[in-house]
């Protein structure tokens with residue numbers, strides 16, 4: 001079986017993987033990084049979103065072997081020691097986390113988005129998050145939190 005060499009949250013990893021193994025399976029079942037969630041497994045819900053070289057990808061649709069030589073960031077790699085990332089912090093403050101199942105994917109999408117667009121309007125935020133489904137919050141608090149995180153990151 002092929003060997004996958006990649007970096008996860010700054011740590012070099014080397015694993016023998018099945019050629020049909022998905023990235024989210026590798027992260028959760030092989031590396032025990034269970035912060036990344038599995039929802040639909042069909043590319044529809046965004047729960048499995050992680051960053052590959054800083055860009056969001058869906059872990060359920062990404063073959064693990066496509067990550068050869070890449071830098072993967074998961075929700076476990078976002079906070080710095082005990083300091084939450086501003087996106088995480090503002091989601092907590094806004095009360096934008098209910099069951100929390102969508103939250104890791106939302107955080108990863110929002111972090112990548114705010115790097116590309118540091119001063120987005122509400123429509124742009126809604127568009128950026130259109131692939132991240134949330135059954136609980138109605139999105140309003142999530143949008144507000146991302147607006148506040150953008151302000152914090154700009155300041």
Ligand code: FES
Nearest residue numbers: 039040041046060
């Ligand atoms: S689990 Fe990957 S998009 Fe839903």
Ligand code: FES
Nearest residue numbers: 098102134135136
């Ligand atoms: S907080 Fe429950 S799915 Fe979003």
